[in-house]
Amino acid sequence: MSQSAEGVQIAKAGPRHGLVAADGRWITMGLGVATLLTLGLPLIVTALWSLMNPASGWFAPDILPPSLARAHWREALSDRTIPGAFLTSLLIGVCVTVLTAVLALPPAYALAKLPFRAKRAVELFVLAPLIVPGIIVAVGIGSLFFRLGLVYTIPGVILVQTIGTLPFMIRILAATIEGVPDDILHAARSLGAGPLQVARHILVPVAGPGFLAGGLLTFISSFEEFEKTFIIGAPFVQTLPVILWTYLGGRVIVFPTAAVVTFLLLAPMLLIFFLAERVLRDDVLAAGMGKV
Amino acid sequence: MTRLSVPMTAAILLLPGAGYLALLFGLPLVLAVLASFGVLTRGYDGGPTLAFYAELFGTRAYVDGLVFSTYLALVPTAVSLMISVPLAVLLAQSFPGRRLFTALNKVPLVVPGIVAAFIVMTLFDRGGTAARVLAPLGLDLPKLVRDDWAIGAVMATVWKTVPFMTLIVGGAMASINRDVVLAARTLGAGPVATFWQIQIPLALPGITAATLLSFIGGMGAFAVPNLLGPVYPLPLSVHMYVNAFERANWGLVAAMGTTLSAISCVVLLAYYRVTRGLRAAGGAR
Numbered sequence: 001m002s003q004s005a006e007g008v009q010i011a012k013a014g015p016r017h018g019l020v021a022a023d024g025r026w027i028t029m030g031l032g033v034a035t036l037l038t039l040g041l042p043l044i045v046t047a048l049w050s051l052m053n054p055a056s057g058w059f060a061p062d063i064l065p066p067s068l069a070r071a072h073w074r075e076a077l078s079d080r081t082i083p084g085a086f087l088t089s090l091l092i093g094v095c096v097t098v099l100t101a102v103l104a105l106p107p108a109y110a111l112a113k114l115p116f117r118a119k120r121a122v123e124l125f126v127l128a129p130l131i132v133p134g135i136i137v138a139v140g141i142g143s144l145f146f147r148l149g150l151v152y153t154i155p156g157v158i159l160v161q162t163i164g165t166l167p168f169m170i171r172i173l174a175a176t177i178e179g180v181p182d183d184i185l186h187a188a189r190s191l192g193a194g195p196l197q198v199a200r201h202i203l204v205p206v207a208g209p210g211f212l213a214g215g216l217l218t219f220i221s222s223f224e225e226f227e228k229t230f231i232i233g234a235p236f237v238q239t240l241p242v243i244l245w246t247y248l249g250g251r252v253i254v255f256p257t258a259a260v261v262t263f264l265l266l267a268p269m270l271l272i273f274f275l276a277e278r279v280l281r282d283d284v285l286a287a288g289m290g291k292v
Numbered sequence: 293m294t295r296l297s298v299p300m301t302a303a304i305l306l307l308p309g310a311g312y313l314a315l316l317f318g319l320p321l322v323l324a325v326l327a328s329f330g331v332l333t334r335g336y337d338g339g340p341t342l343a344f345y346a347e348l349f350g351t352r353a354y355v356d357g358l359v360f361s362t363y364l365a366l367v368p369t370a371v372s373l374m375i376s377v378p379l380a381v382l383l384a385q386s387f388p389g390r391r392l393f394t395a396l397n398k399v400p401l402v403v404p405g406i407v408a409a410f411i412v413m414t415l416f417d418r419g420g421t422a423a424r425v426l427a428p429l430g431l432d433l434p435k436l437v438r439d440d441w442a443i444g445a446v447m448a449t450v451w452k453t454v455p456f457m458t459l460i461v462g463g464a465m466a467s468i469n470r471d472v473v474l475a476a477r478t479l480g481a482g483p484v485a486t487f488w489q490i491q492i493p494l495a496l497p498g499i500t501a502a503t504l505l506s507f508i509g510g511m512g513a514f515a516v517p518n519l520l521g522p523v524y525p526l527p528l529s530v531h532m533y534v535n536a537f538e539r540a541n542w543g544l545v546a547a548m549g550t551t552l553s554a555i556s557c558v559v560l561l562a563y564y565r566v567t568r569g570l571r572a573a574g575g576a577r
Contacts, residue, residue: 024387031382031393038451039399042411045421049414060419061427107309116302122310129317130505131556133512135529136549139536140320143334163317170309224404227514231533244406248413248519255414262407269402277395285398286463286498 050259072256082243082257086264088154089223089239095158096222097215100165104214105199108173113185130167137163138231145232152236160228165218172217172284176210177203213284216276220269240265321553328546336543344547356525358551364442364517364527365510368449369503375450376457377499380465381487383458400455408448409519413437416444437520444520449510457502464498465491496570504563508556528552 052058053069076082110116111123129137141160142151150156180203188198204211226241234242240261247258273280296304327333330341348354383394400408415421416436423433437444468491476486492499514529521527528548536545 024385027382027385027387028389028393031387032389035393035396039396041421042415045414046411060424063421063424103308103312106305106307110302110305114298114302114305116299122306125318126310126313129313131508131560132317132321132553133508133529133556135512135514135532136324136553137317137320139532139545139549140324141316142536143542144316144320144323159316163313166309166313220402224402226404226406227512230515231537241404241406244404244410245515245519248406248410253413258410259414262410265404265407266402270399273399273402274395282394282459282463282466285401286460 046259046262049255050263052256054256072260076257076260081238082240082261082264085238085240085243085261088237089241089265090268092154092158092161092229092237092239093219093222096161096165097218099158099162100169100218101211101215103162104166104169104173105203108170109177109199109203111170112174112177113182126170127167129163134164134225134227135231138228142231151232154233154237157229157233157237157239160232161222161225164225164228165221168221169214169218172210172214173207175284176207176214179210180206209279210284212276213279213281216272216280217285220272223268224265324546324549326546327543328550330543333546334542335540344543345551347544348547348551353525354528354531354548357528357531360442360517360521360525361511361513361527361529361552362555364445364449364513364521365507368446368453368510369506371446371450372453372457372506373499373503375454376461376502377492379454380458380462380495381491383462384465397455397458400452401459403452405448405452405513405516406519408451409445409516411451412444412448412520416447438522440522442517442521445513445517448516448520449513453506453509457506460498460502461495464495468494497567500563500566500570504559507559511552511556 048065048068049058050072051068051070052065052072053067054071055069056066058065107122107126111119111126138160141163145151145156145160150159184202184206185198188202193201223239224241225239226245229237229239230242230245233239234245244258244261244265247254247261323332328344330336330339330344333344348358379397383390383397413420416423416433418435418437420437426433436447472494473486473490476490477483481489512529513527514533517527518530529552532545532548532552535541535548
């Protein structure tokens, strides 16, 4: 990239994109306060609810609970439902990720590297599940799954979640594979590698970070998916979001237990999110979600 | 080894993903559209009919539900836009801790909608934290959860949507050629003029894409309005659920699903029209 000397100087002297000319520290302070209010405060209140002492309660007008205890955590973790739901969510998440990856890789390659007619139409069709609300997908497939005996089963939930994760995965993989130079692929092919060998020895290693990002996003969206899981799986398949729903939507709202479930739901998400921050780049996320 | 022709190879490679979606997404959708007109409808064998649409548009609660679903699509999208576009510009500036804030801003992307609903409940429901903090100051919060205007549901949706929009709009803004922005500045445009006349128009494809996806998400919103919204009206998605699993009125359910999908499709077509216009304008420039 060639940039003139003046350009560089202006860039250094002026603001990056040119709206706020003032000291950057004001932005930091403003964003800091906003983040505390919208992210920090909710987390603290949720933590307090999960640690509330059932013996003393936490009633208005107390802003902070009078005393804390681990009772709700102990109760939630010793009761079989919640750890069971955690394992179910984990199992479904892993299966959805594997199934999505296997189904998405071949079409992603075709969309990225092969010239064929009606490519735009295929691209649109692949994205269509993003445009139809999840509840319609789930209710529509519900009557089909009824006949196949797949409602209220874990395989049924895996299959219905994959409808929602497949478009993102195809999108991300296609964008990643597009970046693999044609030369290496041709070289491998002309040196006698078959399609599977090309996939294993060239595509997966070279496009690795994109694959990892797509896989992690798929896992995240499966772990947090509610509507399709609820309609196809509940009440027999209980994932963490489904359990959380029962604590919040029933006649009695159970805040402390809901708070514990919230943390169990958030912990793996945030762990993946911050560990993989380098892989889950903004442009990968945007490619997966944004381009229609 | 015999070599397959390119279209043949493409077809074989497309089969797993596209076939899966055709079978589990396309087919049920087509069946739902047919069922809404009384063709192959479960629990109904009276031949083709418009009765289900007549029931949908003739029942006050369902029409109000459709209006409410549209409200839940429009209002959070508009509010999120007003926050996200300036936020995307702000996050593109250089300031201490930029990387940290960019990462923190994305956290709600991985937070389930139900958790967002739970947070709104603990903070803004009657007797929630916000009310307790404001009470000593003599301030009384209006009803924000299960209220007529669904403010709680809008808050939870906005909380989830802003990071998503900021990400996409920020990406669109980052791909604007820096030289164009700098040229505008050297030619004497102020920061505000540059924002309105250069950055916003060039980032419009990203902005419209984010708007579209947020709108469609709101149209089908189920969990958040169910937990935080008013008792009446209920969004059409909730009516769909109730009619499917409590009343087994599948024809009506299909008519509701078809109507919601049709609205999404109309919005999508409008989106393509707008972006094509933008692209044409970009080419002419």
